[in-house]
Amino acid sequence: MSSGRSLREILDLVADTARSLLGFDFCGVLIPDGSGRNLVIEGWSGLSAEYVARVNSDRPVQLRGDGLHHAPSSQAFRSGEPVAVRDIAGEPQFTPWGGVAEEQGYRSMLSVPLVAGGEAVGTLNSYHSVVHDFTDNEIERLTLLANHAAIALTSARMVDELQQLNVSLRRQRDLLTKSERIHERLLTVALRAGGIHGIVTTLAELVSRPVLVEDARGTVLAQTGPVTDLPGADVRAALPLHGDQSEPHVLGAGLVREQGGYLAATVQLAGEIVARVWLPRGAAGFSPLDERALEHASIVISLELFRLRTGTEVEHRLRGELLADILSGASAESRPLRERADRLGHDLSRPHTALVGQLDMATESQRPRAYERALAVVSEFAAAYTPRPLVAMHQGAVVALWPLDGARTGAAAGPVGEAEHVGAIASSIRRAMASVPGAEGATVAVSGTEQQTFRQAYRTARGALNVALRTGRCDIVVTPDDLGVAGLLLQLNDARQLVAFADRTLAAVREHDLRRGTHLLQTLRVYLDSDLSRTEAAQRLNVHPNTVSQRLRRIEVVAHIDLSAPATIVEVSAALLLLDVAEGGQSA
Known part of the structure; x- marks a missing residue:
């Protein structure tokens, strides 16, 4: 019991002790499988060994079934009482084992x-090679030995379980130690500015296979190893990023699918x-250590992406502040402004056109995140051009001041004119x-290629965007030329003149709406x-036609x-057009 031997050695010792002390020809210990x-x-x-193997594989002693056909060992196990067989040849329930018993x-x-x-945890079976009547003394002595053997x-089972637990704990300890080393190695790469590529290279070495990392839009951020061993764009696109795929395998860092x-x-x-x-x-599949390496790599990649974000x-904040200062009227010729722009990679000495983009959202709750992503994709697009355009959020829209003489990095110069070039960019x-995600469309307005100040260019583009949206022209690229008279008026330097002209007709109506909270001008x-x-107006306003008539009479009064x-x-149509243009121009 205290020897620390294995379960098999203990059971062999029990059988050998019973055989030698009590004079049996054969002994065996049976336990449930x-x-x-x-x-x-x-x-x-x-x-x-041949007998044992044949009984265990071909003729195991069943513990369930009809009680009339239980083997002696099964009867002893189930009843908790000794079972003796004088002559197995005369016992019908012993028929299945008759052949091997004879052998x-x-x-x-x-x-x-x-x-x-x-x-009951098993049985102790003892055998004689001849027909034998078992005495009470023999049964009592074997029972006494069986009690000690139980x-x-x-105890042997407990020792065996403890040994297995110790082995498992040692494996977990070793795995944890190796896991910590893996995490330290990957984290060191990130801290030493190795970037996504450095993390991917290290992960590939740890798991001994090529690795590819893509962002949420499917753009490859880094890869290592033979391209032929990595999934192509079609394979990656076939697994939806947020889809509910079957049989996922969960690791600490996220979800792993095949x-x-x-x-x-x-x-x-x-x-x-x-x-x-x-x-x-x-x-060969994935080992637990490979899983840990992948888990830690996912965490470190997340940290690296957080740093990049x-x-x-x-x-984005610095560019937004720079853009706001420029559009508020700060001189682009001032030394402090030029130095700020230079540090961000922008050349304000060149002529620029202004582009203003607005999203058409399905739900308002998605608007902040959608504009954040829209700014990211437009900034990424602009980063490929030299000199670099200035892109930022301004007054709820994505705004870009785009150099007219810029070119895409690495692109061959072509015969495309400025207007066509700006149109393609827009x-x-x-x-x-x-x-x-979440956008149903986008409308982009361009100021044009005429020489204008930054503020004038923005005012023109913003006004064109507002006029286009108010007249129902959405999900398009619009220029002042597309707006006819409104586009011409947008290019006036002073929007206050337009408001003054419009107010000759509609000032009283505008003041009435402001003072009383009515909607006469909208109607x-x-x-x-x-x-x-x-x-038709009533349907569009979701009111009764009589309400429209009442409002129109109130406007006349x-x-x-x-x-x-x-x-x-x-006259009224012209005044409303002038207000659209003026309000667009005053958005700067």
């Missing part, structure tokens, strides 16, 4: 239960999936903004856009005009 349905021989003395050479047997803690069996013979581990940042790590599964947010920006605008149809006169309609 892993399923708990059969008794199998686990320790023996005098029995041949082994025994004719009689005694099976006593091994009982520990009031529960305690030894229980696609086309490759593993894809998600990289999360603040609960958002920001990247995926791809690598071949391999014929933080740096990007700082750049179209690319519109498509990029419209592609962000007038919708009425004109509805081709003077009060029914307040403004002292007659809306039934064609000249008045022309």
Whole structure:
């Protein structure tokens, strides 16, 4: 019991002791198998290995079934009482084991239960090679030995479980130690500014296979190893980033799924999936240490992306402050402003055009995140041009001051004119903004290629955007030339002149709305856009036609005009157009 021997050695010792002390020809110890349905021989003395193997594999002692056909060992185990068989040849229930018994050479047997803690844990079987009548003294002595053997069996099992637990603990300790070393190695790469590529290279060495990392848009951030061993764009696109795929395998850093013979581990940042790590599964599969390496790499990649995102947010803030100062009227010729722009990679001495983009959102709750992504994709697009355009958020829209003589880095010069060049850029920006999640479209307005100050260019583009949206022209690229008279008016230097002209007709209506919180000016605008149809205007305003009629009469009274006169309609339409243009221009 205290020898520290294995379970098998203890059971062999029990069988050998019973055989030598009590004079049996053969002895065996039977215990339940892993399923708990059969008794199998686990320790023996005098029995041949062939006999033991045949009984255990072909004729195990069943513990369940019809009680009339239980083997002696099964009866002893279930009843907790000794079972003796004088001559096995005369016992019908022993028929299944008759052949092997004859080969082994025994004719009689005694099976006593091994009982520990009031529960049978096995049987001790003893055999004679001849027919034998077992005496009470023999049964008593074998039972006494079985009681001690049951305690030894229980203790041996406990020792065996403790040994297995120690082995498991040592393995976990070794795995934890190696895991810590892996994490330190990957973290060291990140801290030494190795970047995503350095992390990927280190991970590839740890797991002995090529690695690819892509961001949430499917753009490859880094890869190492033969390209042919890595998943192509079609394989990566076939596994949706947020899809509910079957049979995921969860690691500490995120979700790992299989696609086309490759593993894809998600990289999360603040609960958002920001990247995926791809690598071949391999014929040998993934070891626990490989899983730890992938888990730690995902965490370190998340930290690196957080660092990059933080740096990007700082750049966006600095560019936003620079843009706000420029558009507020600060002189682009001032030395402090030029130095700030130079540090950010912008050359304010060149002529620029202004582009202003606005998203068409499905839900307002997604607007902040959608604009954050839109700014990121437009900034990424602009970063490929020299000199670098100035891109930032300003007054709820994505604004870009784009050098007219800029060129895409590495692109060959072509015969494309400035207007066509700016138009192509605006179209690319519109498509990029419209592609962000949650956006149903994007409208981009361009100031044109005429020489203007930064403030004038922005005012023109912003005004064109506002006029286009108010007239229902969405998800397009718009220029002042596309807006006719409104586009011409947008290029006036002083928007206050337009407001003054419009107010000659509509000042009283504007003041009435401001003072009383009414919607007379909106009603007038919708009425004109509805081709003077009060029914259609009512539908668009979601009110009764009588309400529209009442509001129009109120407008006539307040403004002292007659809306039934064609000249008045022309005058009012012109005033509303001037207000659209003026309000757009005053957005700067």
